[in-house]
Amino acid sequence: MKASQPRKSGTVIAEIVTAIIFLLFLFPFLLVLINSAKTSFEVTQYPLALPTRWGNLIDNIVKIWTSESVRYPNSLLSSIIITAVSLVLINVFSAMAGWALVRTKTKTSSAIFFIFVASMVIPFQIVMFPLLSWFRTVTDVTGIRLLRTYQGIILSYIGFGAPLSIFMFHGFIKSIPLELEEAATIDGCHKHQIFFKIIFPILTPIQATVLVLNGIWIWNDYLLPLLVLGKGNDVMTLPLAVSNFAGAFVKQWDLILTAILLAMVPVIIFFLFAQKYIVKGMVAGAIK
Amino acid sequence: MTKKTESRVVFWAFLAPVLFAFIMVMIIPFFLGSYYAFTNWTSSARVDNGLRFVGFKNFTNSLKDPSFLYSFGITFVYTILNMIAINVTAFALALLVTGNLRFKNIYRVGFFVPNLIGGIILGYIWQFIFNNAVPSLGTIIPALSFLADPDKLILGKNTSALAAMIIVGTWQYAGYIMMIYVAAIENIPQELIEAAKMDGATPWIRLKAITIPLCAQSFTVTMFLTLVNSFKQFDVNVSLTSGGPSTMLMGKPILGTELLALNIYNTAFISNKLSEAQARAFVFFLVLAIISLIQVYVNKKKEIEL
Numbered sequence: 085m086k087a088s089q090p091r092k093s094g095t096v097i098a099e100i101v102t103a104i105i106f107l108l109f110l111f112p113f114l115l116v117l118i119n120s121a122k123t124s125f126e127v128t129q130y131p132l133a134l135p136t137r138w139g140n141l142i143d144n145i146v147k148i149w150t151s152e153s154v155r156y157p158n159s160l161l162s163s164i165i166i167t168a169v170s171l172v173l174i175n176v177f178s179a180m181a182g183w184a185l186v187r188t189k190t191k192t193s194s195a196i197f198f199i200f201v202a203s204m205v206i207p208f209q210i211v212m213f214p215l216l217s218w219f220r221t222v223t224d225v226t227g228i229r230l231l232r233t234y235q236g237i238i239l240s241y242i243g244f245g246a247p248l249s250i251f252m253f254h255g256f257i258k259s260i261p262l263e264l265e266e267a268a269t270i271d272g273c274h275k276h277q278i279f280f281k282i283i284f285p286i287l288t289p290i291q292a293t294v295l296v297l298n299g300i301w302i303w304n305d306y307l308l309p310l311l312v313l314g315k316g317n318d319v320m321t322l323p324l325a326v327s328n329f330a331g332a333f334v335k336q337w338d339l340i341l342t343a344i345l346l347a348m349v350p351v352i353i354f355f356l357f358a359q360k361y362i363v364k365g366m367v368a369g370a371i372k
Numbered sequence: 373m374t375k376k377t378e379s380r381v382v383f384w385a386f387l388a389p390v391l392f393a394f395i396m397v398m399i400i401p402f403f404l405g406s407y408y409a410f411t412n413w414t415s416s417a418r419v420d421n422g423l424r425f426v427g428f429k430n431f432t433n434s435l436k437d438p439s440f441l442y443s444f445g446i447t448f449v450y451t452i453l454n455m456i457a458i459n460v461t462a463f464a465l466a467l468l469v470t471g472n473l474r475f476k477n478i479y480r481v482g483f484f485v486p487n488l489i490g491g492i493i494l495g496y497i498w499q500f501i502f503n504n505a506v507p508s509l510g511t512i513i514p515a516l517s518f519l520a521d522p523d524k525l526i527l528g529k530n531t532s533a534l535a536a537m538i539i540v541g542t543w544q545y546a547g548y549i550m551m552i553y554v555a556a557i558e559n560i561p562q563e564l565i566e567a568a569k570m571d572g573a574t575p576w577i578r579l580k581a582i583t584i585p586l587c588a589q590s591f592t593v594t595m596f597l598t599l600v601n602s603f604k605q606f607d608v609n610v611s612l613t614s615g616g617p618s619t620m621l622m623g624k625p626i627l628g629t630e631l632l633a634l635n636i637y638n639t640a641f642i643s644n645k646l647s648e649a650q651a652r653a654f655v656f657f658l659v660l661a662i663i664s665l666i667q668v669y670v671n672k673k674k675e676i677e678l
Contacts, residue, residue, distance in 0.1 A: 131504040177389040184386035210653040214404035243397030275382040304490025
């Protein structure tokens, strides 16, 4: 009994310390919430006070929802389309490529895999300016518009997301026994059937990781949409919209913070539903 | 179709979509970009017209530009300090939330949440905190009245603004790194700790002799992860300080917290020197390539030791 006494008080102290750090960590989000429910005057005078009228929150949300420079409904929709389509395509295409690279043992195959892995070192900064002029050239030659369009940004996300995704699928597929596929071949399965009917379903755990890692990156990305989509475009992502708004309405913190709140809500809701997968996926992604 | 041709057709068909996108947005721009760094490329120039090879001129011009030299230096300072701050915080948090706490799962989630929000949005939140909330704290608490002095705003001075960026970087990233440490700590065999307790090892000795050595593998991962991510920091830099406040170096006005990624961006779009920005991006790439080579080397060495 005596031995457990000090340990218990230690646990209580740890619990209190952790709880305080926890509250400090989340305090910025609380500030966003309470200041979204204030008038412009209140925000600058009493940023730490509770709002006098929570109804202001609704007023501010309506202002942001209908604001011409945020165009929230439009931006939310664009963000969802870009993230969802890119994710589906990255997931399927990278899994296909990963499988083809593992199951084909030629020099070309290993060379291609090596290039994908090596390319992970390349920072976006060295490709971003030539990417824009190259996209313009492609449009001049083929007439297909890539800048300021969905197809351009989705193509970019597939290209930039592929190396890490292929690397992860590659690692996972290596551990799947070949006998499984040989048995299917004997039963008369074609190669593509083997992949889509047998392999792809087995990949679910690694698919979750790939989706989470790419999803968080694409949803929050700022620089690529800024360059490829540009400002004042019909296709606009949420981070871009918030930054445009903050740039145009400097110091209008009541509205900027409301825009921020509205930009965070979809992520938080999604996280609460898929929490387990997100944390697992991100840790697995880092360790590999 | 013979078996062999079928395999070859399937191989290329399965690779085609990814290869197409990858070549379009990575390979071609990478080689174009590496080439442009040595030319007089401007924003109006297309791939083929009016380009002239200028050798290392863009590089030597960059090295003569105080803003680039300053950015380089400050990026290293920021990277090292940020890396230390994140990892120390993350490891401490990991130790706390792997202990015997009642709400440890809620704590873990809470610490992790900032990581889900984009850097651009986090930067604006903290700009509000440093410019409005903190001074307001100074007016409420008399002992902290210096915080309310408009001349002493945290984002108004170079060193404190850099510290602010490290605070935000740590807040954003520590929860994620914590999760990696949590995974490592939970992998430590419980018997080891029990045995150490039996032998009368204090928590501090258990930490030094068991927990830290057994987490060594994950330290390599987290160190390089935070190193590379800090070095590439852009979003928080844009929305928190926009590179400011301005200051003077070698007789020229420069931005006091402009990290390399932002310096590259500003060189292209504000100073309108596209080929010079490209040269800086090339240097940026070389530094990252060297870091990665060191990482591969360290990992290889570790594997041999194991």
